[in-house]
Amino acid sequence: MRAIRVASAALLGLSALTLGTPAAVAYGGGEGEGEGGHGTGESTHLSLGVMPEEVAPGGHVTLTVRGCEETARVTSGVFDTVTVPKGQKSASATVDWDARPGATYTVNLRCGHETDQAELTVIERTQGGGGHTNPHEMPPGNPEHGVRAGFGGSIGGFDLKEIGLGTALVTGSVGVAWYRARRRAAAGTAA
CATH class of the missing domain: 1.10.287 (Helix Hairpins)
Known part of the structure; x- marks a missing residue:
C-alpha cells in the first residue's frame, strides 16, 4: 500500500x-525580462510585455505589467496612452490605423519612479493568403453573417508529444x- x-x-x-x-x-x-518584449528599464523587477510583438494597423495588443504595485502608464507613438489600474496586471491597446508597416515602435512603461520598455513592430495588413496576420484583429467580412463557430482553441492547444509523454x-x-x-x-x- x-x-x-x-x-x-x-x-x-x-x-x-x-x-x-x-x-x-x-x-x-x-525577472527583468518582459513577456514578449525584452525588459530594458532601470528596474530589475518591473517588466512590460507586449503580445503579440508584431501587429497590423488597427490590431489589438495586450500589455502585461509585472512588478508594479500601483497605477502604471504605458505610452507609445503607435497607440493612445493606456493606464493599468492598481491591482490589475494587463490592459489592451488598439494600434493606430495610420501606423507605418515595417516600423518598430518603443513601448514605455512607467510605474512610480521605475520604467521599462518593450518593442512593437507594425506589419503589413494582408487580405486572405500568405503574410503575417494578427490573430487578435477582426477578420474582414460582413458582420451580419454572425460568427463562424467550431472547435476553435479547444483542440489546437494540445501537443501530441506532451500527451504521449503524460x-x-x-x-x-x-x-x-x-x-x-x-x-x-x-x-x-x-x-
Whole structure:
C-alpha cells in the first residue's frame, strides 16, 4: 500500500511541476525580462510585455505589467496612452490605423519612479493568403453573417508529444505500482 501512495504522490508532484512550467517559460523565466518584449528599464523587477510583438494597423495588443504595485502608464507613438489600474496586471491597446508597416515602435512603461520598455513592430495588413496576420484583429467580412463557430482553441492547444509523454508517465506509474503490489502479495503468501 505504501508504494501506491508514494507513486501517487510522485505522479501528482510531477503533474504540478509540468503544468506550472509553461507559465514560467512564457514570462522569460526570470525577472527583468518582459513577456514578449525584452525588459530594458532601470528596474530589475518591473517588466512590460507586449503580445503579440508584431501587429497590423488597427490590431489589438495586450500589455502585461509585472512588478508594479500601483497605477502604471504605458505610452507609445503607435497607440493612445493606456493606464493599468492598481491591482490589475494587463490592459489592451488598439494600434493606430495610420501606423507605418515595417516600423518598430518603443513601448514605455512607467510605474512610480521605475520604467521599462518593450518593442512593437507594425506589419503589413494582408487580405486572405500568405503574410503575417494578427490573430487578435477582426477578420474582414460582413458582420451580419454572425460568427463562424467550431472547435476553435479547444483542440489546437494540445501537443501530441506532451500527451504521449503524460500517458507514458501515468502508464509507467500504474505499472510499477501494480508490479510492486503483486510482488508484495506473492512474498506475503510465500512466507
